[in-house]
Amino acid sequence: MKKYWIFLFILCSCRNENSDNHIPNALSIHIENFQLEAEIRGFSYQIHEDVTFEFGNLEQEGAAGQCQYHSNQTNLIIIDENFWQRASNNLREMVVFHELGHCVLGRGHDESKDNEGYCLSIMRSGLGDCRDQYNLSTREEYLDELFFEQ
Numbered sequence: 750m751k752k753y754w755i756f757l758f759i760l761c762s763c764r765n766e767n768s769d770n771h772i773p774n775a776l777s778i779h780i781e782n783f784q785l786e787a788e789i790r791g792f793s794y795q796i797h798e799d800v801t802f803e804f805g806n807l808e809q810e811g812a813a814g815q816c817q818y819h820s821n822q823t824n825l826i827i828i829d830e831n832f833w834q835r836a837s838n839n840l841r842e843m844v845v846f847h848e849l850g851h852c853v854l855g856r857g858h859d860e861s862k863d864n865e866g867y868c869l870s871i872m873r874s875g876l877g878d879c880r881d882q883y884n885l886s887t888r889e890e891y892l893d894e895l896f897f898e899q
């Protein structure tokens with residue numbers, strides 16, 4: 750009887766909302782960079798407490814990531830495993846930051862584009878007709894947009 754009780758207690762503590770959520774190793778560098786870029790711009794987020802992360806298989810064709818909003822527990826970000834294997838580091842960062850834009854910043858999609866057709870935000874849905882241009886030389890500008898337009 751006593752052993753049974755301990756087992757239940759462990760289950761309960763695993764579901765404790767205040768405990769640090771597990772973050773897959775491959776994602777942690779991007780999450781740290783998101784927090785760093787937020788701090789540079791004067792923002793601070795408790796991502797470990799607010800969001801849970803996992804790799805999975807997203808069924809929607811071409812889907813790289815997904816943010817699930819939960820009202821009574823932490824939000825969940827799922828990154829598609831197949832996408833992750835094939836993506837460059839740059840594209841990986843863009844997708845993780847995009848999902849954090851939904852799950853942490855509360856942003857929706859934004860399909861705005863410049864005169865040449867390039868997306869003005871990494872919050873583009875990927876279903877619109879603007880073209881991505883997220884790279885080392887445009888990164889600062891896109892991250893300014895990400896944090897300041899929230």
Ligand SMILES: [Zn+2]
Pocket residue numbers: 847851858872873874
């Ligand atoms: Zn999205």
